[in-house]
Amino acid sequence: MMPKKIVLLLALFYLACEKGEDITLATSLLESRLGVNASADPLEGNALFFQDVRYGNGERNTLDILLPDAAVLQGVVLFFHGGGFVSGDKADAFSDLLKSTMQQLLDNNIGIVSANYSFINTSDNSGVLSSLEDGTAALDFIRSHLEVLQIPRDKIILAGVSAGAGIAQWNGFREASNQQVQGILALAAQSTYNLYEWEQVFPELNLDDVRNSNAELDELFIQFYKGEPSQSDLEALDYRTFMDANDPPVYVFNQADDAVFNAQGELDFDVLYHSFRHGDYIRSKAIEVGLPFSGIYAESPDGFVLRVLNL
Secondary structure (H helix, E strand, O other): OOOOHHHHHHHHHHHHHHHHHHHHHHHHHHHHHHOOEOOOOOOOOEEEEEEEEEEOOOOEEEEEEEEOOOOOOOEEEEEOOOOOOOOOOOOHHHHHHHHHHHHHHHOOOEEEEOOOOOOOOOOOOOOHEEEEHHHHHHHHHHHHHHHHHOOOOEEEEEEEEEEHHHHHHHOOOOOOOOOOOOEEEEEEOOOOHHHHHHHHOOOOOHHHHHHHOHHHHHHHHHHHHHHOHHHHHHHOOOOOHHHOOOOOOEEEEOOOOOOOEOOOOOEOOHHHHHHHHHHHHHHHHHHHOOOOOEEOOOOHHHHHHHHHHOO
């Protein structure tokens, strides 16, 4: 008769083999459905990583998917990088700046999807609207792949830094695109893409006067709207006005100062884009409409994600 210890070791060996076969089959299925092979985890762990998955026909309509290895997913964070809509890359999600946060999410069995999107300084788009709508297309891709990615329904978080935070907010506050979204994580965020509304954020700012004296800002303005915007254009991009009590809770964390002009009277673009005044402007609207909000004063970004996903 075979000793009990040997029987137990053989049983464990067979179970391990079966588990390994299951993982291999699951990975093969994902590779087939996503159209790319799994590659090395950018966080240097054991997560499954699928790079340059296409979610649309545009040149920059690609995303990266990072999934905890052999884990039951508790949700997914769809992340959009920063860069002023003229630079940046989806790989920024796995940079040193965000590595700790992303690792915390993975450790809690939350998948990460990081998407590229169209830039405004290309000729074949509609300015920032194309970037925002690419965000919608990336979100639609995730929703249409919930089953194959084994993501639970209603467990999506939209997140981004700077320009990416705007994509997350525009889609998260719109009823047309926020189905199944449980939270919005906006870091170094702007408060609206009606840029004339920024005169309420910075009372000392007259946008047209600054455009007339600052060629760089004027060029960005024209690229942003693909010309001079109409009132309907401004309204369609003013996501702050979309906010109501039925939207997902929002987390805003802005650190930049409030002096939009420096001592020499020059425009400070970091303050213009990332001032804590933008965060205050979003929070004031959230209070007005009864929408739950949070920030670094209350919890960490990953803590917010875990809380709104009820983990």
